[in-house]
Amino acid sequence: MELSELEKIRLKKVFELRAGGIEPYPTRANRTHTSQEAIAAFEAAEKQADPAPVEVTLAGRLRAIRPMGKVVFAHIEDGAGRIQLFFRVNELGEDQLRHFTEYFDLGDFIEAFGVMFRTRTGEVTLHVHRFRMLAKAISPLPAAKDEVVDGQIIRHATLSDPELRYRQRYADLAVNPEVREIFRKRAAIVRALREFLDERGFLEVETPILQPIYGGAAARPFITYHNQLKQQLYLRISFELYLKRLLVGGYERVYEIGRDFRNEGVSFKHNPEFTQLEFYMAYADYLKVMSLTEEMLAYVCDRVLGTRQVTFNGHVIDFNPPWRRISLREALIEAVGIDIAQHPTTESLAEAMRQKGLAVKPNAPRGKLIEGMLGDFVEPNLIQPTFIYDYPRDISPLAKNKPDDPNTVERFEGYVGGMELCNAFTELNDPLEQEKRFLEMGRTYEAEDEDRHPMDEDYLRAMAYGMPPNGGFGMGVDRLVMLLTDRRSIREVILFPHLREREDD
């Protein structure tokens, strides 16, 4: 580890403390109160006629030090917030006060025992009688100063370099409280999703991440290898095929929240590993799932934010059910003036697109062309929660046909804030039809196409035992967190987002 001049000075203090018989990293701490507990205890005592002194031992990280000769003010930060410490020569003596100013730096963890009081300016503060080092920091935290105005912390020269923030998330979290708040909210969101599903009789399960055959979505997988079994394995790109096997097994409602891995490009809404929620519900269809989706997101908003009006990217998004519902066909007529029902073949659709001056991707099947127009012309405008429903069969090999239309499947996608948030369908449960679809996919796409769905014989075998009709649902949890925390980049809601490897790391 290369040390800066600043770090060398601090390291020297570590050695000097040890030489003086003081352990700079003691084994145990003796905190009695958090910052907020101490303040609450003092304020409660203040209200009494003849209050006893409130003695506490606090612990936390030094975030501000203001020496004023024979007294020193400091602020420490702990998990609950901030609190001021007051050091005075009268109680501590010259030696101890000097010990503090010489050996304690910003970023150090300190333990302080004393009596709570209120300063002239009215701030509830710990009058320190004893203190000791809990953990000496060698490296300075990458932030300059905080100012507290009316209880609000204003940070001057805040850590803002995105690279440093993501690579050294610990430093980002240490100095940016609002970043800590994002991940508290993220935990609350996931908790609310679980509560919602648990309350409705869903069973949470865990299915393989290492899979011999990947499937359930259109994406390139990460490939790995099991040495002893001499077997190639894939990191899952979805949970779908395993969760539906469980319906064959007799569970009627299952869900999983976990990580998917897709070997694709990264962007503001894509990370190579991301968190997905999928659930499957026997005897439901996609309309039922649509309603449940509305209910679930409203529930999450209520639990996490206390409101269903969410500000995202300058828009106020209203999660109150019902969401706008529009068929894919109508949405495309509206957005690009092409009626896909009038163009049942790839060639006919491609021709219509050319007439509108749209680029047509060569060799793309009909469904991909439709999907392309959806992404280009519809998705960015879907700010308020919207369900787009009824998708082309050829891009939805696991979804069931509409009874009266063999080219269209019962599928919907939920869009919010201009992003696709979730995807769901009435699940295909006819094993013969499913086999046909797998074979179709193999024919429609080139062998190397990432959208090719590999044949999963075991999945077909499972379905052959009988799978109840069911509705399935998948949602990008990271994107939901983006929406509910008003973050425009997925990297802001993933603690350690993927970054290119650096040589000097």
Next chain:
RNA sequence: GGGCGUGUAGCUCAACAGGCAGAGCAGUGGCCUUUUAAGCCAUUGGUUCAGGGUUCGAAUCCCUGCACGCUCACCA
């Protein structure tokens, strides 16, 4: 992968049109017994992302590379 942009002290940023690389905060030394971006005096600190080129002279202009951001393509 393509396009645009950014990279300067520990942190946040300056440095015009090529002419001695700077400020605030942090650090260090000193003064200061109710401050809160404390203040005052003094002071340390640089491979200007890396490598090459043009020039009497490069943080600045050119080339290559690296990283990050935005964006396009693919995907949730």
